[in-house]
Amino acid sequence: MIRPARNADEAAIRDCARQAYGGYVPLIGREPAPMSADYAAQIAAGEVFVAEDGGFLGFIVYRMAPDHLLLENVAVLPRASGRGIGKALIAACEDAARTAGLPVRLYTNAKMTANLSLYPRLGYTETGRVSEDGFDRVYFEKQP
Numbered sequence: 001m002i003r004p005a006r007n008a009d010e011a012a013i014r015d016c017a018r019q020a021y022g023g024y025v026p027l028i029g030r031e032p033a034p035m036s037a038d039y040a041a042q043i044a045a046g047e048v049f050v051a052e053d054g055g056f057l058g059f060i061v062y063r064m065a066p067d068h069l070l071l072e073n074v075a076v077l078p079r080a081s082g083r084g085i086g087k088a089l090i091a092a093c094e095d096a097a098r099t100a101g102l103p104v105r106l107y108t109n110a111k112m113t114a115n116l117s118l119y120p121r122l123g124y125t126e127t128g129r130v131s132e133d134g135f136d137r138v139y140f141e142k143q144p
Helices: 007-028 039-044 085-100 113-121
Strands: 002-004 048-052 056-064 069-076 104-109 125-132 135-142
Touching (some): 002 085, 007 048, 048 085, 104 113, 113 135
Antiparallel strands (some): 048 056, 104 135
8 A cells, every 4th residue: 555654754764764775775885865854844745645555565756847847766675575565655756747647757876876777667768867956967857
């Protein structure tokens, strides 16, 4: 089940981000942005959604912009990986974008090489590479 996050979910969301992204610290040379995100503010803004099935499994952060939906972050607990939870969270985001008639845009770190092959398999097209906030980011887009 995917539902909007509640304030009580913040600790589980933060822990999930640490578990999911912690392995990238040596590759990137610092914590990836999702490890220091302001999840309390994102929850309050209605931008965070949680996957659960008898307990917390993962989350996604996305928000509407005037001309697209930005998928900012998706993370699944390592113990729950390989069960399609990440794909289900992304599909929920894509459904929201389709309902709004907007494309989904996202970015990932260039050193997260698994993502660079995952997103094209999910129908996303690379649209650019930039250095922002000290991170080398690769941008993708998927039309509704």
